[in-house]
Ligand SMILES: NC(=O)C1=CN([C@@H]2O[C@H](COP(=O)(O)OP(=O)(O)OC[C@H]3O[C@@H](n4cnc5c(N)ncnc54)[C@H](OP(=O)(O)O)[C@@H]3O)[C@@H](O)[C@H]2O)C=CC1
């Protein structure tokens with residue numbers, strides 16, 4: 001058995017009840033076999049097993065009272081995965097499906113993604129099995145206050161800097177920040193990112209993940225001499241990442257044919273009216289099928305993953321993990337898809353990813369193509385430390401540069417290690433090397 005095989009076996013045995021976590025680890029570690037051959041020192045330092053074990057996992061009780069006066073108990077988590085390159089950094093997910101496996105996969109992915117940005121940030125992730133959907137503002141506030149009442153002692157601008165993810169936007173970040181400030185008795189603006197711009201958030205953070213995804217996609221299309229303008233696309237999800245993917249895609253001349261939520265998708269042959277979709281989702285907090293009320297030519301189809309049967313040139317999975325399974329990938333290929341560009345974290349199963357690449361479909365790996373959000377979170381941290389703020393245009397220019405750099409670095413690493421134009425392998429290798437070398441320099445922790 002090679003070192004790589006032994007390490008994977010050991011990690012699987014230690015985390016046998018965590019399928020999403022094992023999936024994320026295997027995907028990265030399979031890419032780095034040629035790197036290990038050139039760096040025998042990594043085996044001696046047992047880098048792989050150290051990298052796959054979070055530095056710290058915090059699990060805590062979150063009691064709160066609902067509007068009926070009932071006391072509800074949720075479970076809160078913070079995984080401080082790897083702090084070798086800076087304060088732990090990564091979002092909170094509030095969703096009923098949240099468990100240790102999902103948060104560990106997200107924390108592991110985040111560590112690699114953050115290294116790709118080139119910014120001085122480590123990796124972490126957190127959240128709770130709390131569902132903000134259908135809750136009043138007052139209930140969400142009480143939940144966030146209780147969550148932060150435990151968590152505040154574990155985070156800080158130089159320690160661990162959380163942000164948003166599924167179910168956590170500017171509203172939740174505001175309540176969390178307010179409670180942190182109250183408990184600390186200090187205005188530590190850089191303790192959370194994704195804050196409202198009126199009190200220390202960065203202009204452009206809200207748009208950054210979606211816009212960054214399009215900058216990365218454009219770099220890939222340019223490299224392959226394919227025109228982006230005039231293409232058709234479908235986007236799963238209709239949350240933060242999906243909406244701003246739609247905005248920038250449209251600006252680049254792409255026609256969005258369909259978008260979804262967890263109940264179903266809407267198809268608009270005239271092209272999705274993105275402004276109306278933002279109003280429906282961000283302002284009115286409606287379900288996606290309500291889009292039909294003002295757009296009678298559109299149709300609504302119920303069911304998870306049904307959207308992948310819509311014929312398109314580009315698929316942007318922007319909802320959640322394992323959204324594109326093998327069956328969905330086969331539908332996309334049968335309909336002639338050119339590219340799958342990942343906005344969500346690990347939205348494509350390993351089998352689906354392998355199938356798509358074997359069929360010549362261009363694929364942008366999430367940890368590279370959705371890194372724009374956390375990259376601009378790091379810019380927000382910088383602004384907060386300097387007590388300054390930048391214009392939207394300044395932030396957008398930084399975002400473009402970072403996304404183009406990630407594309408270039410991933411492509412070069414893929415070529416250097418014999419993978420050709422495989423951005424999945426390239427992104428895994430670049431980030432692995434940055435983390436491994438930083439760990440080697442800091443001793444055997
Ligand atoms: N926000 C950010 O900056 C970043 C987010 N990401 C990733 O992008 C993805 C989307 O995040 P974001 O847009 O912030 O989240 P939001 O909560 O804003 O939106 C999530 C969207 O996905 C849909 N969805 C479909 N199926 C599921 C499911 N099984 N579980 C949860 N949601 C589902 C939701 O529909 P419904 O309303 O019906 O639940 C909703 O439309 C996630 O994978 C996240 O980790 C990655 C990088 C940065």
Ligand SMILES: O=C(O)CCC(=O)C(=O)O
Pocket residue numbers: 089090091092110113161162163164165193345370371373374375377
């Ligand atoms: O902005 C951040 O810190 C985290 C964003 C995030 O959760 C992600 O990149 O998956």
